[in-house]
Amino acid sequence: MSRTTAPALRRGLDILELFVDNSEGLRVPDITQMLDLPRASAHELVATLVDRGYLEPVPEAPNRFVLGVRAFRLGAAYERDLDLASVGRESARKVASACGETVQIVIRDGSFAVFIVRIDSTHSFRLVSHVGSRLPAYCTAGGKVLLASVSDGELGSLFPSDDELAPMTPDSIDNRQRLFAELTTARERGWAEENKESNVDVACVAAPVRDRSGTCVAAMSISVPIMRWSDEGKDNYVRLVLDGANEMSSKLGWLPSR
Numbered sequence: 001m002s003r004t005t006a007p008a009l010r011r012g013l014d015i016l017e018l019f020v021d022n023s024e025g026l027r028v029p030d031i032t033q034m035l036d037l038p039r040a041s042a043h044e045l046v047a048t049l050v051d052r053g054y055l056e057p058v059p060e061a062p063n064r065f066v067l068g069v070r071a072f073r074l075g076a077a078y079e080r081d082l083d084l085a086s087v088g089r090e091s092a093r094k095v096a097s098a099c100g101e102t103v104q105i106v107i108r109d110g111s112f113a114v115f116i117v118r119i120d121s122t123h124s125f126r127l128v129s130h131v132g133s134r135l136p137a138y139c140t141a142g143g144k145v146l147l148a149s150v151s152d153g154e155l156g157s158l159f160p161s162d163d164e165l166a167p168m169t170p171d172s173i174d175n176r177q178r179l180f181a182e183l184t185t186a187r188e189r190g191w192a193e194e195n196k197e198s199n200v201d202v203a204c205v206a207a208p209v210r211d212r213s214g215t216c217v218a219a220m221s222i223s224v225p226i227m228r229w230s231d232e233g234k235d236n237y238v239r240l241v242l243d244g245a246n247e248m249s250s251k252l253g254w255l256p257s258r
Helices: 007-021 028-035 039-051 069-082 084-099 141-147 152-158 176-189 231-251
Strands: 055-058 061-067 102-109 112-119 134-136 192-195 202-210 216-225
Touching: 007 028, 007 039, 007 055, 007 061, 028 039, 039 055, 084 102, 084 112, 084 216, 084 231, 102 141, 102 231, 112 141, 141 176, 141 192, 141 202, 141 216, 176 192, 202 231, 216 231
Parallel strands: none
Antiparallel strands: 055 061, 102 112, 102 216, 112 134, 192 202, 202 216
């Protein structure tokens, strides 16, 4: 496949991607600054995206824009075709009901873990995250599960040096030796964990979700505030997340005998 790209299209997509983590909307000057675009180009691209329905002005603040219905339809089509989100939501609800904590489903986008399902904790103290957000995979339990499923060659491409492992907290993985050791452990025992690695107040366990071919296509995780974390509780969370991930896998056609 040719690697030739269309600059205008690439810039348009760059603009759309800015809105993934900016739910309050953005102004053209914000976009200009964040992407280092000429002001005239930014105005023209935003106008085109508005005309096509991918962006829309905020009624009470017409100089601010949010994602439009066309963007929603694209996302809905992806979710419908992938089917991981609908299947995962049902299985995640069962796990969340059993443990009372936040349960999430993540998929991998390169070296990042992307959250496609979130079922909130029943406790008053909850975690702050949202569907569509993404975190460095090596900082999350779900991300480690996903990284553990890729080949050594691909891992080497994703993390050619320690420089690619920027820590999010003092406890984050920040070198390849530790990362590869943890991924080996995750492969051997069939689940992964994190402890204050993406958030200093949170611990998490995760298990792989497989499709009918046995490929790991997602991960299910249980996230718990440190104030409610314990070794005894961890054993229960591991059991629950393994059961939940296996149930989701079976709905996707996976048979352990394969």
